[in-house]
Amino acid sequence: MVVREAVRSGLVGPAQVVSGFVDADGIQESVRDLHRAFGDAPVLHTFAVKAASLVPVLRLLARSGMGCEVASPGELAQAVAAGFPPERIVLDSPAKTHAELAHALELGVAVNADNFAEVDRIGELLAVSESASVLGLRINPQVGAGAIDAMSTASASSKFGVPLRDPGARQRVLDTFAERPWLTRLHVHVGSQGCSLELIGEGVRATFELAEEINAAARRQQVTSLDIGGGLPVNFDDDEIRPTYETYVRRLRAAVPGLLTGRYDLVTEFGRSLVAKNGFTAAVVEYTKDTGGRRIALTHAGAHIATRTVFMPDAWPLRIAVYDRDGRPKYAPERVQDVAGPCCFAGDLVARGRTLPELAPGDLVVLLDTGGYYFSTPWSYNSLARPAVHGFTTHGPAPRFATVRREQTLAEILAESGVDQADALLFGDFGDFGEAGSDAAHARLVPTGD
C-alpha cells in the first residue's frame, strides 16, 4: 500500500527513479520495544547516528526519548541540529582530534576515549578548562570476532579500544583510573551484525568485572556508569524481528547478573536494529537483457545506495520485492535473474541469480530492510545523485509522506565537484583552445539542475 501510494504521489517512478523510504511509525515502535525491554533500569538509550544520519530521523528519535551516539564532527553537528541536549550525546570516534575533543568538552557531551593517548589529551584539556562531560574509556574485551570480520570490534587485534587481555593492559587501565578521578565510565562495543548474543554478553561481563575491580581499588564508586554499546544483529531473511530487545536483555541478565540492578547507570548504543526494518529503497527497472545465459535487470539501485551489499554480497544479502509500474505487488512467472545497478563497473549487482517474478522495464524493485546504512549512507560513485528520502506514516485513512532529504541536484553535484574552482589547475599558459571550458560554453551545455 505504501509503494502504491508513493508511485501515485510521484515519489518513485519514471520521473524519480530511486528513493528511500522511512517508516516513522515503525521507528517509534522499535524505540518503544527497546525501552520496554529494559524496564525500570537506569538506562540512557542512544542511537548510533551512522546508521541513519538524517536530521529528521534523528529528531524523531530525540522526541521519542532516545539519546545519540556520534563518531565525527558531522554526526555531532547533526545530533545538535536534531535537538539532542549535550547530556544525551555520546562521542565515540576512534580518531578524535585535539580540536574535536576541545569542542566536545566545551559542549558537555560524554566522551569515550579510545586509547591511553586520548585519555592524556583529555587530561590536558581539563587542566585548562572545566567540563560537564562524562568521561570514559573504551575497552576491547578481546572476546573474539563474529561472523563478519569487518564488523567485529572485539577480536584480539581490533582497532578499537584498549585491548584488555594484552600483557600489562589491565594494570595500566587500573593505574589510569587511579590517577584520573574524572574518568567515571567504561565503554564497550563488541559489534552487532554477525555477533552472537553470547559474544556481546561476554564483552559486557568483562566490562562489568573491570568496573568492579577499579571501584574496589579506589575504595569508592569511581566508575558510576557503563556504556555497553550495541548493537543487535538484524535478521535480513524475513519479516520477523529476531533477536528481539527482550531476548537481548534476558541474555544480558543471565550473563551479567549485577548489570541491571541500578548499581551502574547504563548507556546503550543501537543503530541498525532500530532502523533497518523501518525503511526500504524503491528503484525503477530501466531495461532487461539476456547476456551469456544470464537474465539481467538494469535498475537504479546499485552500489551508490547498497554499497556493502554490492561489495560483500555474502555478508549483506538483501531481500528484494517486485512491484509493477503502479506500485502493486507483481505476480508473474518467476525466473532466475540478476538485479544490477546503474554504476559503471561489472560487479554492480544488488542480487545475483535470484528467483523473482520476471522483471520488465518500468517495474519497481524494492530493497527491503534498508532503513539503516543504505540510502542514508550514499556513495557518490559515478557522480550519481544522492537519492531523495521520504518518511511516511500509515496512521490515518491513507499513508502520508514527508520529505526527509531532497534528491541531490545537478547544480549541487557540480558545486561539490569543484565547478567554482574550474580553472584551479590551469597553472601554465594554455594558449587559445577556442571557447572549450569557458563560462559561455558552460552556460549553454550544463543544465542548472533546479
Ligand SMILES: *Cc1c(COP(=O)(O)O)cnc(C)c1O
Ligand atoms: C556502529 C556503532 C554502534 C551501532 O551499531 P549497529 O550495528 O548499527 O547497531 C554502536 N556503538 C558504536 C561505538 C558503533 O561504532
